[in-house]
Structure formats: structure tokens, C-alpha cells
Amino acid sequence: MKKTSYEVMPNAQEKAILVSLVTAEQKMREAYDPEFSLSELASLAETAKVQVLGSLTQNKEYADSKWFIGRGKAEELKAMIEETGANTAIFDQELSGAQVRNLEQFLDVKIIDRTQLILDIFAQRAKTREGIIQVELAQLTYLLPRLYGQGKNLSRLGGGIGTRGPGETKLETDRRHIRNRISELKRQLQEVVRHRSLHRERRKKSGVYQAALVGYTNAGKSTLLRQLTHADVYVENQLFATLDPTSRSLKLPNGLEIVVTDTVGFIQNLPHDLVAAFRATLEEVCEADLILHIVDSSSKMMAAQMQVVDQVLEELGAHGKDRITVFNKIDLCPPEQADMLTTEGEFLKISAFREEDLLRLKERIEVRMTGGSRSFRIPADKGDMISLVYRIGEVLENEVDGSDMLFKVRVNHKAFDKIGYMLAAYDAVRPAEGEQGRDV
Incomplete structure (x- = not known):
């Protein structure tokens, strides 16, 4: 059992143990790093205002169909929960409804997997009507096939992670109600798509040039948007600090104006239900004339994060669009590391807080535009x-x-x-x- 120290959050309602299963298949993936994935899970938990008390890692050929981590490791996890007083176990991989039910009955704590945790954070972050609709649709789509494994989980008092938004209704008792709600949300989302299409058509007719900021979560997209356009956007050093897309006008050195749109950050194992629900928003990337791929050049997992962004862009059908890779946070890199930064295609190394770097970026956009x-x-x-x-x-x-x-x-x-x-x-x-x- 690996002991890890985490920041104490005395006011946190949820106190959790993080659990990760490393299978033979995962070890074969070149971009997969179990320690980074677990560290990212801890950051997600912190973003969801959960106090992390420790972590447990299991190495196994494949997942156990009943206990996920195996009966022996489940007993070890139970002892750890009793020792620390945790009331939640957060798994770094996606669990089936049966696995949730079995673990919940055995451990007598709330069971949350990575997908549910990300969906919960999105539920906290959604502020606009469109964002709220998309998050609720993703949550309901995720929960519907797992209802039989969520009974005790959803009936726990006090809400908390995994039960925000639609989790506060009695989902486990009314499948038909959920299906009807999903249909209604899809109808509302179609209306959102129609409105977005109209806005895009107006932009096309007016000849407005549009650039979209994309990148791994916490790469500095919102900070860059604020520095470039002086936009009043929420900026915080945490995962998914902003959810709803923000578009602002940017004046280039030649006097021409373009529209720059900040999009939701990507993350490894981004839930498919979430990608599907947010397709209306993410389609802004497909409609953009230029994609600015913002990269956290100070991250140790930079290459893996860039690969995740490429995969999501490919899923959206935007992989072949005109693109500039922007290595951000260059001021946090040692000189020798900064010198080694390179990628295929056009790229730029900047700090969002240096005026001369922002000017270089504007000039590069200008060249691409003209x-x-x-x-x-x-x-x-x-x-x-x-x-x-x-x-x-x-x-x-x-x-x-x-x-x-x-x-x-x-x-x-x-x-x-x-x-x-x-x-x-x-x-x-x-x-x-x-x-x-x-x-x-």
C-alpha cells in the first residue's frame, strides 16, 4: 500500500481514498503513466472540494469483473478506509454498475469513478443554460445503464460528489422518467445547435475571421484569452476552471479585428458521454479558421497531453484544420528544456504574461489570416x-x-x-x- 501525502482540506465534506488499477494493457500504452494519472485524479478531487486521505494502487493482468481490484485488495482498501475515516473511494478508471454495487456493499462508503468525478466538476462549473443542459445530459446518459448499481450511492444524505444536479432526483426508481428527461434535453440541445448554426452563418457572411483556443485543461487558455483581449474571464490554477465557451474580439497589429474563442479543456479519458453532449460547443473548433493549440510547456507529461488533444480533435473532425501550436508557460521552463521544444508544423514559444510574446502571437495570427x-x-x-x-x-x-x-x-x-x-x-x-x- 503506497502512502502519499495530500493537502489537508478541513472544511471538505467528502474524505476519500484514491484507487488505481494498472493492467497489462495499460502498461503497453506508451503515453500512459499510472503515477501521473493518479496525481491528476488527486487534482480532480481537489477541484471537486474533496479531501484526499491516501491512495492505493493495484497491479493486475486485467480488471476483476466483481471487485475490479480483486477481493484481497478490496479488503486492504476497507482496512485503509476504517483507519483513515474516509467516506468515499474514488477509482481512476470507469466502473460498471455491478462493480459499484459490490464495492459499495462491501466497503460501506460512496463509490465514485473518474468519469463521474469529471461530470461532477462540470456540474459545478456550468453557469449558462447551454452548459447546464449539456452536463445534465452527459450525467443522465452515464447513469442510466448503471442505475441498478447506484441505489445506496444516490440515496446518501448530503449530496456531494457524484450526486450533484440530476443525482438529487430519485434516479434509481424511475428509468422512464430519465429516458423522457434525456429526450427533452436532446430536444433543447438541438435548439442550441440551431442557434449556434445561425450565429456561425452570420459570422461567415460578415467575413469575420475566427481563432479557437484548444488544449489540455490548465494549459493557460483562459489566461491567454484575458491577456490578449483584456476579457473578464475566470482564471484559476485548477482543472476545468472555465467550462462555458467565451468569445472575445481581438485587434491585430494591422488594425483588423478577429474573434477568439476559448473552449473547454481536454483531459485524458475524457468521458465519451461528455464529448457527445458538448459536441454543440466543441463544434466551434470545427468552424474556426485557425486553431491555436495551447500547450503547458512546463508539464512533465506535455507529450502525452498533446496526444490527448490530437485525439479529441480527430474525434471532432478538426484534426486537419489550419493550426499553430503555442508552447505556453515558457517562463517556467529551464532554458535547456525550452530549447528542446519542437513539433511538426508551425509553433511558437511564449509566456502569456510577456507583452512582446503576445505581440509575436498576434503577428503570427495576422500572417495566417492574410x-x-x-x-x-x-x-x-x-x-x-x-x-x-x-x-x-x-x-x-x-x-x-x-x-x-x-x-x-x-x-x-x-x-x-x-x-x-x-x-x-x-x-x-x-x-x-x-x-x-x-x-x-
Whole structure:
């Protein structure tokens, strides 16, 4: 039994033992680190305001169908619970309803798995109507097939982790009520999707360029959004500090404005029900013109975290979108570690608290947005065409050449795709090549 010291939270209602099962299959995964996963579970518990009293790890070929960690280890866990006075056991893996029931009857404490803990944190964080709908839908979808294993768990007094939101209704007694509620939530979510689609169509018609911040939870996305746009967003050093997406206007050095959207952070083993429920929100990533993948460069598990983000983006169908990897928190990295940071494609190393780094990021976004320049030779008497030149981007140079006007224009791709075809006859030079795959 591994003893671990955790921060004391005297006001915490829940007091828990963390339990992890390391199977042969998990050991074969290159990106899996059981110690990091357990440490992350402790952070999740702290975010849910749970006092962690200790942890227990079991190495086993495969999960026990009845006891998950095996009968012997379950007895060891029971002794640990009695010794510490814990009232909750939090498992780092997902449990079946039968395993929850068996462990709950044997240990006489509340049994929570990683998925339920994440769903509970989302229930705390959801503030908007859309967020609340999505969290409740994910919780109900998760709980429905496990109701027969949740009886004692859901009837415990005092609420607490695993029973917020829909857990406060008598879920175990009315499956039909839950199915009806799920149908109603899906209907409400379809309405949300319709509204979001309308907003996206308006943005497309107006030619607004949109960048989406994505990344592992606690990578510094909200901090970066606040520093870039001076947005009044909640920032805290904890997992899933922000849940509801936030969009703010950002003015680039060339004077053009874009929309930057902060999205919910990803995490390893992100519940599928949660991804499905939040698809309406996460689709903002798919609709963005540019993805800014924010990476915590100071994290020891940086590579694994980047892989998790790639997997979720692939699930969403946004893996092939235009992207810049932003290695954040570079000020927390030793110089030798910072020098080794690299990845495929275009990347940038910054600290969200350094003005010069924020300027470099804005300039990089600007280059991606415009992609280069075009030159046009337009007869001086073509006033409508000259006006159009100023509408498709930023005029860098202009001069008179006989009866013609020569323009060098940094092109806004969206505006050019929409109305630039009218200038095709006056296009004198191909677009200049933009930066590719190098950090500057």
C-alpha cells in the first residue's frame, strides 16, 4: 500500500481514498503513466472540494469483473478506509454498475469513478443554460445503464460528489422518467445547435475571421484569452476552471479585428458521454479558421497531453484544420528544456504574461489570416475597383504609374474569397509565400 501525502482540506465534506488499477494493457500504452494519472485524479478531487486521505494502487493482468481490484485488495482498501475515516473511494478508471454495487456493499462508503468525478466538476462549473443542459445530459446518459448499481450511492444524505444536479432526483426508481428527461434535453440541445448554426452563418457572411483556443485543461487558455483581449474571464490554477465557451474580439497589429474563442479543456479519458453532449460547443473548433493549440510547456507529461488533444480533435473532425501550436508557460521552463521544444508544423514559444510574446502571437495570427500579399494594376478611372482593393485587406503600398494605380495588398482570405474574384483581371503577382513550420 503506497502512502502519499495530500493537502489537508478541513472544511471538505467528502474524505476519500484514491484507487488505481494498472493492467497489462495499460502498461503497453506508451503515453500512459499510472503515477501521473493518479496525481491528476488527486487534482480532480481537489477541484471537486474533496479531501484526499491516501491512495492505493493495484497491479493486475486485467480488471476483476466483481471487485475490479480483486477481493484481497478490496479488503486492504476497507482496512485503509476504517483507519483513515474516509467516506468515499474514488477509482481512476470507469466502473460498471455491478462493480459499484459490490464495492459499495462491501466497503460501506460512496463509490465514485473518474468519469463521474469529471461530470461532477462540470456540474459545478456550468453557469449558462447551454452548459447546464449539456452536463445534465452527459450525467443522465452515464447513469442510466448503471442505475441498478447506484441505489445506496444516490440515496446518501448530503449530496456531494457524484450526486450533484440530476443525482438529487430519485434516479434509481424511475428509468422512464430519465429516458423522457434525456429526450427533452436532446430536444433543447438541438435548439442550441440551431442557434449556434445561425450565429456561425452570420459570422461567415460578415467575413469575420475566427481563432479557437484548444488544449489540455490548465494549459493557460483562459489566461491567454484575458491577456490578449483584456476579457473578464475566470482564471484559476485548477482543472476545468472555465467550462462555458467565451468569445472575445481581438485587434491585430494591422488594425483588423478577429474573434477568439476559448473552449473547454481536454483531459485524458475524457468521458465519451461528455464529448457527445458538448459536441454543440466543441463544434466551434470545427468552424474556426485557425486553431491555436495551447500547450503547458512546463508539464512533465506535455507529450502525452498533446496526444490527448490530437485525439479529441480527430474525434471532432478538426484534426486537419489550419493550426499553430503555442508552447505556453515558457517562463517556467529551464532554458535547456525550452530549447528542446519542437513539433511538426508551425509553433511558437511564449509566456502569456510577456507583452512582446503576445505581440509575436498576434503577428503570427495576422500572417495566417492574410497568408501573403497580391499586387494589382488598376486603371485610375476604375473607382469601384480601387474601393474594392481596400475592402479585401490591408493596402501596403500604392503608387501611380501613368494612367494606372499599382497596389500591393495584404489579403484577407475570407474577404477575397467572397468578393476578390471581381479583381481577378487585375491580379498582377501571385501571393507571396508565408512562413512555414519555423519558430521565430
